[in-house]
Amino acid sequence: MSTREREKEHFMDKIFRVNMTNLTTRVETVPAAWAGHGGRGLTSTIVAAEVPADCHPLGLNNKLVFAPGLLSGTAAANSGRMSCGAKSPLTGTIKESNAGGTSAQMFARMGIKALIIEGLPADDKWYNLHLTKDGVTINEETALVGKGNFAVIDAVSERLGKKVGVITIGPAGEMKMASANISVKDPDSKIRSHGRGGLGAVMGSKKIKYISMDDAGAPGVTIADPEKFKTAARIFAKALLDHPVSGQGLPTYGTNVLVNVLNEAGGLPTKNFRYGQFAGADKISGETMHDTIVERGGKPKHGCHAGCIIQCSQVYMDKAGNYLTSGFEYETIWGLGADCCIDNLDDIALADHHMDDIGIDSIETAVMMGVAMEGGVLPFGDGKGVIRLIKDEIGKGTPLGRILGGGAAHVGKTFGVTRVPVVKGQGIPAYDPRSVKGIGITYATSTMGADHTAGYTIATNILGVGGSVDPLKKDGQVELSRNLQIATAAVDSTGMCIFVAFPALDIPECLPALIDMINARFGISLSGDDVTNLGKHILKLERAFNIGAGFTNMHDRLPEFFSEPVPPHNAVWDFTGEEIDEFWNF
Amino acid sequence: MSTREREKEHFMDKIFRVNMTNLTTRVETVPAAWAGHGGRGLTSTIVAAEVPADCHPLGLNNKLVFAPGLLSGTAAANSGRMSCGAKSPLTGTIKESNAGGTSAQMFARMGIKALIIEGLPADDKWYNLHLTKDGVTINEETALVGKGNFAVIDAVSERLGKKVGVITIGPAGEMKMASANISVKDPDSKIRSHGRGGLGAVMGSKKIKYISMDDAGAPGVTIADPEKFKTAARIFAKALLDHPVSGQGLPTYGTNVLVNVLNEAGGLPTKNFRYGQFAGADKISGETMHDTIVERGGKPKHGCHAGCIIQCSQVYMDKAGNYLTSGFEYETIWGLGADCCIDNLDDIALADHHMDDIGIDSIETAVMMGVAMEGGVLPFGDGKGVIRLIKDEIGKGTPLGRILGGGAAHVGKTFGVTRVPVVKGQGIPAYDPRSVKGIGITYATSTMGADHTAGYTIATNILGVGGSVDPLKKDGQVELSRNLQIATAAVDSTGMCIFVAFPALDIPECLPALIDMINARFGISLSGDDVTNLGKHILKLERAFNIGAGFTNMHDRLPEFFSEPVPPHNAVWDFTGEEIDEFWNF
Structure with a gap:
């Protein structure tokens, strides 16, 4: 050789x-x-x-x-x-x-x-x-x-x-x-x-x-065109820092900035998706969390990996100033907070710590707890009860813990509950699909089961990023979700954090810089269309797997109970099956 | 008027x-x-x-x-x-x-x-x-x-x-x-x-x-042609009494006559479908049951409804001569017996009594117990444990009881068990589909989930009724199951017990007499073809419902573990998906 x-x-x-x-x-x-x-x-x-x-x-x-x-x-x-x-x-x-x-x-x-x-x-x-x-x-x-x-x-x-x-x-x-x-x-x-x-x-x-x-002696990553890479990386980083969401909102309040935003929009699912607003929202909001962290000497900014410049994570301390949790996300806080009617952030933080330690998904577990409350396992609002169930039942694998550890759909089946917010067996997160309809299309059609990150229409429906699509109307939602799901499948292939989507949607230089970095890394010449085609290819590949596993368009549906109006807008989920199925026309 | x-x-x-x-x-x-x-x-x-x-x-x-x-x-x-x-x-x-x-x-x-x-x-x-x-x-x-x-x-x-x-x-x-x-x-x-x-x-x-x-003063059923009805009814009843299975085997030993038959055929699923024969078969067989009932002063023959002349039910007493259970079926005895390795008929009878009282399906519960044993909930062979779980856990709705009451698939999911004998979420009964392949086609394709009664190929595969199809070979099984499922759907519409199929398959006068009774009852003139078409129509109607509920041919499959050979024949489930899907070509 x-x-x-x-x-x-x-x-x-x-x-x-x-x-x-x-x-x-x-x-x-x-x-x-x-x-x-x-x-x-x-x-x-x-x-x-x-x-x-x-x-x-x-x-x-x-x-x-x-x-x-x-x-x-x-x-x-x-x-x-x-x-x-x-x-x-x-x-x-x-x-x-x-x-x-x-x-x-x-x-x-x-x-x-x-x-x-x-x-x-x-x-x-x-x-x-x-x-x-x-x-x-x-x-x-x-x-x-x-x-x-x-x-x-x-x-x-x-x-x-x-x-x-x-x-x-x-x-x-x-x-x-x-x-x-x-x-x-x-x-x-x-x-x-x-x-x-x-x-x-x-x-x-x-x-x-x-x-x-152990990466001792590892060769490291070779860049085919280092100069080109450097230039693109600089433009890309600047876009991240310049955008109000990735540059200001997320670094200051974390993803939990969304509690007040969604509450205001009437899209904060409350009491197992009965209401769109939570009376205790302020007590669990990003703003409250930020002040609490600062007051207790924690870190309001923190990166989940080296090289992160958004720093949406944080280090949350207890009242005595000891470490309690980090990576304390909006979806977890929403789920145990509004959806379970718990307005004590410390209870939610301790629950988050135990979930991290035991190793269970905090979104699935939060949605599950709402269903367990519906099924009479514990009362709505019982924060201490949630902590006990996580630590002493799920963590120890008692029979009740095995039930709860099976997730929202499993708990619903076990206790004969009909109000079970899941798609393809996975708990629906943090954004009510009736009052934020684009995300409902994502929940319904994602190859992953209900997953907000698969096509985060909240950006356009609520945050005004990438244009604006009225969250309460059906118009444009299927197209919005489709475009975002295609883009996300591609971005998820790069190793990039999903939040690069905010600048990518609004700042013209951002996405070309991202593509330039890939091209410079491998010495290739992908176009924007190539990236879109990659996203489409991934979605279709995943869907073909699911069809082989027995899934059909009948699984691209939201649960029956979303036909009930959700206050304050009294919005209902009103997409027909045919309208949802339009998603896959690409 | x-x-x-x-x-x-x-x-x-x-x-x-x-x-x-x-x-x-x-x-x-x-x-x-x-x-x-x-x-x-x-x-x-x-x-x-x-x-x-x-x-x-x-x-x-x-x-x-x-x-x-x-x-x-x-x-x-x-x-x-x-x-x-x-x-x-x-x-x-x-x-x-x-x-x-x-x-x-x-x-x-x-x-x-x-x-x-x-x-x-x-x-x-x-x-x-x-x-x-x-x-x-x-x-x-x-x-x-x-x-x-x-x-x-x-x-x-x-x-x-x-x-x-x-x-x-x-x-x-x-x-x-x-x-x-x-x-x-x-x-x-x-x-x-x-x-x-x-x-x-x-x-x-x-x-x-x-x-x-309360049917006091009820008009009763009008017969359009009473003479024709009477003649046909007499021929039909004679056929039931003349056939060796409905006239002798079932009345003498109940459905439990099958324990020894299936054990001999190597098709008695044992230890959660690990083996095809059970060492304790003789202790739970129909022959042993008959002798025990007689010895204790029970009734070896009993009808589940007025007008039953097969009398496959029985009244089973405990050692003290007190009523324990009736309608004590082969599938229940197989499930708690061979599949859970329990060779004590009294334990199984007491479990059956509690299942009747609590109101849970004895087949689903028996299959579920095998999965629960697989998952470490209790040891194989623990008859007293099974009784306790039914009475004190399921009956009282404890968390463990809720898990178990959810059935075999639910228990499998709760405890992370992969050896879960179900199709479409319903427990596979009493006949190993590897060593009795026709019934495997019925399990796979039935619109009801795994259900032996939907197309009881055991008749032809094992009992030599309606001809003979080698249970260990693939040849002819799809056609056998198809014909039986079509006939069963029609028979299930008449109010007739499924066991009329035995004489109907073997005694030429039986089926025409059944059709004559329907014609005489309503003053119509159905032909044999009309009855077959009725059966086909029902199956297709049911399947269309299931497709609307999200089922596909991928759900017409047996669980993965049936690729393991089952002793004594070391038979495997070797139908391809395409071969199974042939079922629906009618």
Whole structure:
């Protein structure tokens, strides 16, 4: 091999493959068909290619795939998101869930294009995986089995050093609960989550407690055209900082800036989606949260990964000034707050901490709690009760905890509740689809089940970003959701945080700069149309998987109870099936 | 109105309609399109016409329909089965489940073609319905809420007299558990069940604890051609008595005659479908059961409805000679026996008693217990544990009881179990589809979810009835299941017990006699082809409903784990999707 060939080989990304049935690992070259993909595009491509759509999500034939984005590991602002994909035990659909933390950048630096975990151990042992630039080792794990995520991150950091990256599941994932998430260590040894769709249960089914990674000696990311990259990166970063949402709103108040905004719009689902406004909104708002954090000496700004310049995360302290939680998001606060009628932010923060530790999706769990309250498990407004259920029932896997850990649809079925806000088995988040109709189209049609991030029409329906579409009227919503879902599928492939969409929609230089960075990174020449086509391709690929799993357009529907009017606008969900199905005409 | 018109009016069947939302009732004339239907054909026709396929099964828009068969209330042997239909909370499909007891004949005598219950009460009150020939009354019920089925039947008999008919739900139905059944009083004030598909939860959602009926002064059934009817009925009854299965095997050993037969064939699913033979088979067999019943002074023969001449039921006593259970079926004994590895018939009988009292489907519950054992809830073989779980957990609606009451699929999801024998959410009964392949086609394709009665290929695969098709080979199974499912859909419309199929398949005079009885009853002239077309029409109607509810051919599949070989034949489920889909080519 010539020096040049060796160098090229050195810089070539690899697929790391782990077979848990026979406990073997392999480093593979990247198939040509996968080369242009990253993040969600790659996880969905691999899952669609290698996982039988009709398999049991916790069985032998499902695979768990991690892939950093196309720009992860570069100096591009906000490019450190990691995608995780599989067939979802919560929804039965294909699933991609992305998270911040340190893993995406470490994967990219080590030249790991994707990690594919397949098979199931024949015995009852637990394992950990350790990744370096040279490959994967599988090791039996005993000490950390049953431990919470914070303990795992601390212990692994102690075992292998502070710099090591960690991907872990808590007790919920070990118990294969359908709302179990996968946690990722962030730059401060706190937790970021691949939250939605129960991917933690897939990792648990494969008996992997955690994945550690050490990028010592890793080659790093090669940029084909460094000058071009630098120029584009500067323009891109400036756009992020210039936009009022990503440059001011999110850094100041976090995503929780939305409580007051949605409450005002009458779209803040309250008491299990009975009302669109919450009397206690002010007590749980971003503004209140900001003041509380400052008062208690926490951090109102915080990044989920190195290179984030939006800093929408925070460090929230308790009354005594001790760390309580971070990555404390609007959707969690809405869900346990307005939807469960809890107006105590400290209760919600403590619940968030326990959810992080146990390893369950805070959106699914919040929506689920509203359904559990509907079913009489605990009264609306019982914040202490929620904390107890999370910690002592879900965390300990009692029968009640197993029910709750199954998510909103599961709780609804268990208790015979009909008011169950889910699509394709996944809890509907934080924005009422009757009073913000564009997001209803996203919930209905997303390949992932109800998922606001799949096509965040709130931007245009409520925030006036990317134009304006009246949230209460049907006109233009299908097109809006379609365009955003296509764009999001592409952006989810880059490793970019979803919030780059705000400047991308409003600031003309932003999206071309993003494309320029991809072109400069790989020495290619994608156009805007290519990116749109990539987004379309991903959505269609995911939908084809879902059809193979037994889904039809009849699953692209909101629950029956959304025909009830929601105050204050008394809006109803009034799209016909035919109108919704127009979504897929592209 | 002339005397003749009054007489005609008097004899015309009616639709009784109950609206639980506004607590009104109506007696309606039968629409022309429904006139030729009865039993399953009628319940499915009404559900398909009036229930939106995508509605929540426990919500406002589902309807619960009861309809006696076309021959119910006549002197035709074994014609006293009642069909109950709705959208199923267990499967999400259309559902028909039929039962013996006294209700079908009373409905027919009172001229009730069907009872349709729609809507949901706005308040939290419970109700009972009372039917007479003149209509329905809705009455508030308090005393019997929370009571078991035996107590309800006793109390209603005390309130209204011994002769009154009763349809009731137990605590499981009140709690809207997905495996809740609907119980019917039989001629001895014992219990028969509309077992499968969670119809008890639908009745519970409508807040109806029981339906009583008094046929005093009822017109009775008019026979258009009494002589022709009498002749045909005699031929039909003789065929039933002449056939070795309906005339000897079933009367002597009950359906439980099948334990030894299936064990010998290697098709008795054992330890949650791991093996095809059970070491303890002899201890739970029909032969052992017969001897035990005789020894303890029980009744080895018993009919589930007046006019039954097969008498496959029995009265099973405990060691002290006290009543323990009746309607003690092979599928229940198989499920708690071989599938849960329990070889104590008394334990199974006591469990059966509690299931009857609580009101849960004994097949779903038995299959579920195997999955619960797989999930570590209790050890295989723990008969006392099963009794405790049914009585103290399911019966009392504890969190664990709520999980278990949700059925096999629900338990599988709750505990992350992959070995879950269900199709369309309904537990697979008593015959391994790998070693009896015809029944696998029925499980896969039935519009009802896994249901052996939908197309009982065991007749031909195992018992040599209606010819012979090798159970271990794929050849001919799709056609066999198709023919049987078409015939069954038609027979289920007559009010006939499914076991008339045995003589109908083997004795040439039997089926023509059955058709002659229908013709003589209504003064019409159906041919054999008309009956076949009726069966085809019903299946297609049901399938169209399911497609509207989001089902596709991908749901016509057996679970993944049936690719594992099952001893002793080491047979696997080897039908391709395409081969299964051939079923619907008619």
